[in-house]
Amino acid sequence: MWLWRTLVFIAALVPVGWWAWHVAMNAAGPEPGRYLLLNFGQGALVLLLITLSLTPLTKLTRWKGFSVVRRQLGLWTFSYGLAHLLCYLLFILALDWSALGTELQRRPYIIVGALALLILLILSLTSNRASMRRLGKRWKALHKLVYLVLALVLLHFFWIVRADLTQWSGYAAVAVGLMLLRIPPVARTLPALRKRAQRHGHD
Amino acid sequence: MLITPRNRLTLSENDVTPEAVYLSRRHFMAGAAGLGLAASFPGVTLAGPDYSEVAKAQGPQWFEDKLANTRWDAVVAEDKITPFNDATHYNNFYEFGSDKDDPAQNAGKLNTVPWSVTIDGEVANPGRYALEDIVQPSRFEERIYRLRCVEAWSMVIPWLGIPLADVIKRAGPTGNAKYVRFETLVDPKQMPGQDSRFALIDWPYEEGLRIDEAMHPLAFLAVGMYGRVLPNQNGAPLRLVVPWKYGFKSIKSIVRILLVEEQPETSWHKLAPNEYGFYANVNPEVDHPRWSQATERRLPNSLFRPNVIETQMFNGYAEQVAGLYQGMDLRKYY
Numbered sequence: 001m002w003l004w005r006t007l008v009f010i011a012a013l014v015p016v017g018w019w020a021w022h023v024a025m026n027a028a029g030p031e032p033g034r035y036l037l038l039n040f041g042q043g044a045l046v047l048l049l050i051t052l053s054l055t056p057l058t059k060l061t062r063w064k065g066f067s068v069v070r071r072q073l074g075l076w077t078f079s080y081g082l083a084h085l086l087c088y089l090l091f092i093l094a095l096d097w098s099a100l101g102t103e104l105q106r107r108p109y110i111i112v113g114a115l116a117l118l119i120l121l122i123l124s125l126t127s128n129r130a131s132m133r134r135l136g137k138r139w140k141a142l143h144k145l146v147y148l149v150l151a152l153v154l155l156h157f158f159w160i161v162r163a164d165l166t167q168w169s170g171y172a173a174v175a176v177g178l179m180l181l182r183i184p185p186v187a188r189t190l191p192a193l194r195k196r197a198q199r200h201g202h203d
Numbered sequence: 204m205l206i207t208p209r210n211r212l213t214l215s216e217n218d219v220t221p222e223a224v225y226l227s228r229r230h231f232m233a234g235a236a237g238l239g240l241a242a243s244f245p246g247v248t249l250a251g252p253d254y255s256e257v258a259k260a261q262g263p264q265w266f267e268d269k270l271a272n273t274r275w276d277a278v279v280a281e282d283k284i285t286p287f288n289d290a291t292h293y294n295n296f297y298e299f300g301s302d303k304d305d306p307a308q309n310a311g312k313l314n315t316v317p318w319s320v321t322i323d324g325e326v327a328n329p330g331r332y333a334l335e336d337i338v339q340p341s342r343f344e345e346r347i348y349r350l351r352c353v354e355a356w357s358m359v360i361p362w363l364g365i366p367l368a369d370v371i372k373r374a375g376p377t378g379n380a381k382y383v384r385f386e387t388l389v390d391p392k393q394m395p396g397q398d399s400r401f402a403l404i405d406w407p408y409e410e411g412l413r414i415d416e417a418m419h420p421l422a423f424l425a426v427g428m429y430g431r432v433l434p435n436q437n438g439a440p441l442r443l444v445v446p447w448k449y450g451f452k453s454i455k456s457i458v459r460i461l462l463v464e465e466q467p468e469t470s471w472h473k474l475a476p477n478e479y480g481f482y483a484n485v486n487p488e489v490d491h492p493r494w495s496q497a498t499e500r501r502l503p504n505s506l507f508r509p510n511v512i513e514t515q516m517f518n519g520y521a522e523q524v525a526g527l528y529q530g531m532d533l534r535k536y537y
Contacts, residue, residue, distance in 0.1 A: 031356065092509075
């Protein structure tokens with residue numbers, strides 16, 4: 001399992017290297033800061049969706065590998081989100097703090113994005129075993145906030161779209177699918193699906 | 204009777220060229236003279252700026268013929284010109300997709316020869332005209348304009364074309380012609396973005412100007428840039444350039460120019476009326492609801508130099524165009 005975990009760790013870093021290479025090679029267009037901003041933002045959303053697909057996948061396959069990388073992928077989601085924020089502060093606002101104050105007051109999508117990242121920060125800080133033990137039952141309730149994060153992130157993305165919802169619709173469809181798989185009657189069919197597939201395999 | 208104020212940007216080079224630029228051109232000419240070029244070709248005017256870095260393109264014959272007689276640097280900006288590669292690979296042209304590099308990738312399918320434009324409505328001479336006939340009577344001019352996108356980035360582009368006023372005058376506007384409406388081509392086979400089911404724009408893309416704005420000497424119809432024919436992704440073969448307004452007003456690949464009495468509906472205004480007004484004058488004091496317009500990112504920039512600069516009223520053309528809006532509440536008419 002450590003090998004699997006290492007592979008996931010490396011895989012999560014590959015896009016960063018790919019983007020950095022493009023920026024270094026001057027292949028990221030005339031606005032490399034915005035290129036990184038958008039890629040980290042979209043990367044965070046993809047990682048969030050992957051993280052949320054692990055539980056259904058575990059139920060479907062019973063393979064432990066999916067659940068052992070859940071915390072890691074959650075932390076990667078937060079890291080990408082943090083990088084996205086840093087890109088915004090550095091390259092869009094050029095570290096103009098008074099402009100940040102204005103933006104936070106006036107732009108709902110900035111507020112929504114900041115709130116999502118704040119929740120991810122709290123979830124990241126309480127993702128260790130000590131916190132799990134200390135929080136007991138409340139830990140699970142707290143970490144259900146990840147669903148709120150998903151909704152906030154999609155709203156944040158929706159509000160930035162200017163004229164074409166194609167990409168957003170794709171992400172939203174995956175998100176809706178992952179949420180549907182969590183509705184108890186649907187969730188119960190997942191292990192059954194596995195068993196049926198196994199039986200067919202033995203025929 | 205339409206009276207456009209004569210101002211210092213009405214095409215007298217000595218008046219308009221900022222000293223620094225003018226001197227650098229003299230320097231260039233002096234250098235050329237030193238090489239014996241001027242001496243061996245007396246009477247030959249030097250062909251404006253140096254575009255040796257620009258991807259060559261063969262325009263239609265009429266274009267190349269007119270190019271030889273271009274009035275280079277007719278209007279210049281003090282700002283540094285954006286590299287050709289950036290100006291052609293970072294475009295908003297939703298007919299070809301919504302990402303900045305989509306137009307460069309998808310615009311190759313657009314066939315711009317032959318091209319005709321319908322000019323009708325409140326005009327004495329309505330009709331469908333071949334592009335070369337529309338352009339023919341005017342001399343080509345090069346105009347280096349700042350381009351400020353509503354998304355808060357900007358570039359500096361050397362356009363090639365003719366004043367919009369020339370075309371409107373030739374069409375013979377009637378007394379009822381109060382506004383000009385422009386339309387882009389609709390053809391999903393050539394413009395794949397028009398096929399997108401999730402595109403929010405209602406094709407054709409439509410834009411408009413008040414007649415006095417359209418007749419203003421700075422309003423321009425471009426058929427080329429960087430000393431060559433327009434690349435498809437930049438709005439070939441005919442696009443509007445209104446440098447004191449946000450870029451989305453400068454409609455691309457125009458197939459129709461209609462003179463009308465009522466203020467026309469425009470695409471972005473239709474899509475989000477609280478975000479995009481009919482006027483869309485560059486104005487640092489009136490924010491877009493989702494972002495500030497006080498500053499802009501002058502492109503290209505880099506990670507170490509975000510190049511955020513202050514946005515100028517009317518994109519720095521206030522001296523020439525502010526008179527058009529005297530007494531108007533620009534917060535209301537954004």
